[in-house]
Amino acid sequence: MPLARKYLFVVSMDVQADKEALFNEVYDTEHVPLLQKVPGVGAVTRLRTVPAAFNIGGERKVLDGAGMAHYVAIYEIDSPDVLLSREWAAAGEQGRWPAEVRPFTFNRSHVVREVI
Numbered sequence: 652m653p654l655a656r657k658y659l660f661v662v663s664m665d666v667q668a669d670k671e672a673l674f675n676e677v678y679d680t681e682h683v684p685l686l687q688k689v690p691g692v693g694a695v696t697r698l699r700t701v702p703a704a705f706n707i708g709g710e711r712k713v714l715d716g717a718g719m720a721h722y723v724a725i726y727e728i729d730s731p732d733v734l735l736s737r738e739w740a741a742a743g744e745q746g747r748w749p750a751e752v753r754p755f756t757f758n759r760s761h762v763v764r765e766v767i
Contacts (some may be wrong), residue, residue, distance in 0.1 A: 656693045656727035659764045660734060663720035670755040673747075678724070681746035686726065689742050691733035698723040720758045731763050 666674040683695045700716035700723075733739055743749075 654727055654766050656729055657766055658728045658731060659766065660726040660728050660731075661762050661764060662724045662726070663722065663758075663760045664756045665721050665758040666752070667755040667757075670752065674722075674752050674755070677747050677752050682743075682748045682752075683724070685742040685745050686739070689733065689736065689738045691729035691736070692739075693727035693729075695727070696725045698725070720760065728763075734763070 678697065683697070686692055687695060700719065700721050702716070703714045705712055705714070728734070
């Protein structure tokens with residue numbers, strides 16, 4: 652599926668096991684909908700790592716995601732400047748995310764990618 656925006660903001664993280672259900676509920680029902688209301692934000696896709704294998708060069712490789720964050724969210728954005736907007740900052744601090752979820756996340760990384 653083609654991307655509709657020129658940039659991707661890719662957020663990766665893990666969450667404490669005892670907070671995983673809350674993490675997913677809040678991310679899906681509050682955090683993503685709030686951020687999608689920010690001007691310049693389009694589609695958001697959430698991903699979870701699953702074990703898999705593939706063949707390359709006649710050799711089987713096992714993918715277990717060791718050392719990588721288990722959860723990824725990909726935000727399609729018009730520009731990296733969207734992430735500096737007052738609207739983005741405000742949306743990220745609403746709902747249960749800042750107090751009930753964010754403190755229990757770790758192994759976080761953030762990167763902006765340009766679609767080429």
